[in-house]
Amino acid sequence: MGRLQDKVTVVTGAGSGIGRGIAHKCAAEGAVVIVTDIDESAAAAVVDEIGGGASAYRVDVTDRATVDAMVADVMAEHGRIDVLVNNAGWDVGMPFVDTEPDFWDRVIAINYVGTLNTCHAILPIMAAQNSGSIVNLASDAGRVGSSGEAVYAGAKAGIIGFSKTIAREHARHRITVNVVCPGPTDTALFASMGGDNPRLREGLTKAIPFRRLGTAQDVANAVAFFASDEASFITGQTLSVSGGLTMV
Ligand SMILES: NC(=O)c1ccc[n+]([C@@H]2O[C@H](COP(=O)([O-])OP(=O)(O)OC[C@H]3O[C@@H](n4cnc5c(N)ncnc54)[C@H](O)[C@@H]3O)[C@@H](O)[C@H]2O)c1
Secondary structure, eight states, X not given: OOTTTTOEEEETTTTSHHHHHHHHHHHHTTOEEEEEESSHHHHHHHHHHHOTTOEEEEOOTTOHHHHHHHHHHHHHHHSOOOEEEEOXXXXXOOXXXXXXXXXXXXXXXXXXXXXXXXXXXXXXXXXXXXXXXXXXXXXHHHHHOOTTOHHHHHHHHHHHHHHHHXXXXXXXXXXXXEEEEEOSBOSHHHIXXXXXXXXXXXXXXXXXXXXXXXXXXXXXXXXXXXXXXXXXXXXXXXXXXXXXXXXX
8 A cells, every 4th residue: 555545646747857756656655646737748648657547637727727627527537636736837047137027927827826726726625525635846946045046936935835824724624735845856947947057067966965966756755745644744844855955
């Protein structure tokens, strides 16, 4: 028996990177994984890799209608949602003064409002069940700041405050809400933010006490713990998975 045996587990942005790692880890722990992504073929490819009871949905977290359609379908098929992992995220690195309001809107929509959309749709279901776990992906950028990521860092800091508040509001329904903050993690997003530059990679690697970048698996392990019943008395917490890069 896995730690997430038969738990119906919705993961956003699960078509690649950390979300794909989370989908794999949750499936290995016995979960019925609902693999959602704005890129439908990427989600379908992950379901093919996982096999079993997993299913793929095209969900744009910024578009509430696509969230609601997925939730309705999952409820019709499974009758419950046990775990929600808000992983979808996006950014382009640049100094704040070079950014424009259209870019702010997009960063805030994907990294902040997307999580509001899924939580708003799924919290009432978990409350009616009197059980559920929500794990929100923020970033160390949201805890300690990160040059070139001002608006993203603000949105991710928002995720932390939001998560603590819904954790308080829903403890009486035995719903846990926790936040995982990856440090530099080797994914397409990291590469697009400068991680494909060997000098930056090397500099970051040297700065990390464990002397390596994070992997999707490292982050997925922490997510699976928070999603499991082993964490049923842990809520409103924020955990960095960064090889010790940040310790405050
Ligand atoms: N990689 C890092 O170094 C790092 C560090 C800190 C935090 N994070 C966070 O971890 C999470 C995953 O990041 P990643 O590195 O795996 O990124 P990634 O770009 O490799 O994967 C993100 C996935 O989200 C999907 N996506 C993008 N916009 C979406 C939308 N509107 N609706 C639904 N899906 C959407 C993409 O299609 C992609 O499959 C993000 O929340 C990110 O902010 C990553």
